Amino acid sequence: MTHGFLLYARSRVLPRTVLALAGTAAAAVLGARNLDAYLDPSRQVPVVALAPLFAAAVIGTSLHSASDELDRTAVRPWWRRRLVHLPALTGCAALLLAATVYGHPSPFGPAAMVRNTLGCVGLTAGAAALLGARLSWLPVFGYVSAVYLGSAHARGRAVPVWAWPVQPAAQHTAWLSAVVLLVAGSALYAVRGARPEGRHG
Numbered sequence: 001m002t003h004g005f006l007l008y009a010r011s012r013v014l015p016r017t018v019l020a021l022a023g024t025a026a027a028a029v030l031g032a033r034n035l036d037a038y039l040d041p042s043r044q045v046p047v048v049a050l051a052p053l054f055a056a057a058v059i060g061t062s063l064h065s066a067s068d069e070l071d072r073t074a075v076r077p078w079w080r081r082r083l084v085h086l087p088a089l090t091g092c093a094a095l096l097l098a099a100t101v102y103g104h105p106s107p108f109g110p111a112a113m114v115r116n117t118l119g120c121v122g123l124t125a126g127a128a129a130l131l132g133a134r135l136s137w138l139p140v141f142g143y144v145s146a147v148y149l150g151s152a153h154a155r156g157r158a159v160p161v162w163a164w165p166v167q168p169a170a171q172h173t174a175w176l177s178a179v180v181l182l183v184a185g186s187a188l189y190a191v192r193g194a195r196p197e198g199r200h201g
Contacts, residue, residue, distance in 0.1 A: 014085070017062040018092060024055045025096035032101050044101065044108040046148070048116060049165045051100070053144045055093040056120035060136030062089065063128040063194045079190045086186055090121045107168035116165050119178030120144065126185035133194040 028051040032044065062085070094117040098110035120140050128136035144165050151163040160167050164174035 014062055014089070017058055017089060020058040021055055021089070021093050021096055024051060024058060024093075025100050027051070027054075028097055028100040044106050045166055047101065048108045048112045049144060049148050051097050052093070052113065052116035052120040052165075053140055055097060055117060056124040056140050057137035059086070059089045059093060059121055060124040060128055060133055060140075062133075063125070063136060063189065064133035064197070078193060082190045082193065083186070086121070086125055086189060090117065090182070093117050093121070107170060109169060111169035112167075115169065115175050115178045118182040119164055122178070122181030122183070122185035124185065125189040126181075128194040129185075129188040129192045131195060132197050134197060136194070 028047050031047045031051070094114045097113045097117055101109050101113055123140040123143060124136045127139045131138070147163050147165050151159065151166055154163060160171050160173035161177050164171075164177040167174035
């Protein structure tokens with residue numbers, strides 16, 4: 001069993017993915033230090049919104065399988081490995097990114113970073129199942145970018161539902177949206193795996 005998981009990890013380039021996540025966290029540290037969030041907590045929104053986006057894109061690349069035919073004909077079901085793979089990387093990303101803003105007296109601190117990581121990974125996992133791992137970054141990039149650029153003056157009770165990446169950590173509806181995305185995206189990826197590259201229809 002251990003040997004099988006090691007082969008799976010190597011086939012999904014997981015060591016390289018973890019290194020890329022560490023690099024994303026390092027970039028987030030540099031970004032957070034230059035924002036003077038103690039003057040205005042909202043200045044931390046770019047880091048809290050965009051760092052999880054980049055981390056999710058990195059995780060999405062690890063969902064690619066170079067041997068789809070072997071995966072689909074394997075004796076052991078792959079959904080179990082997927083349910084270890086995705087949560088493990090999500091947890092790693094969430095912890096690394098939360099640490100980058102630890103100690104910042106801001107409503108956009110570690111908890112918001114964790115929430116956004118969960119939501120972004122959920123979107124990416126669902127996109128991998130529907131579009132393929134290599135394009136899995138595209139929907140989350142478009143969505144988070146649109147929310148970040150277009151939600152500044154949005155008003156209404158539904159705003160926390162769709163603008164969850166830029167909501168304060170205490171906003172419960174935003175948390176619910178992110179968790180729903182994570183559960184739905186993870187379940188879809190666990191059942192279907194990443195869509196094979198080059199397959200249409």
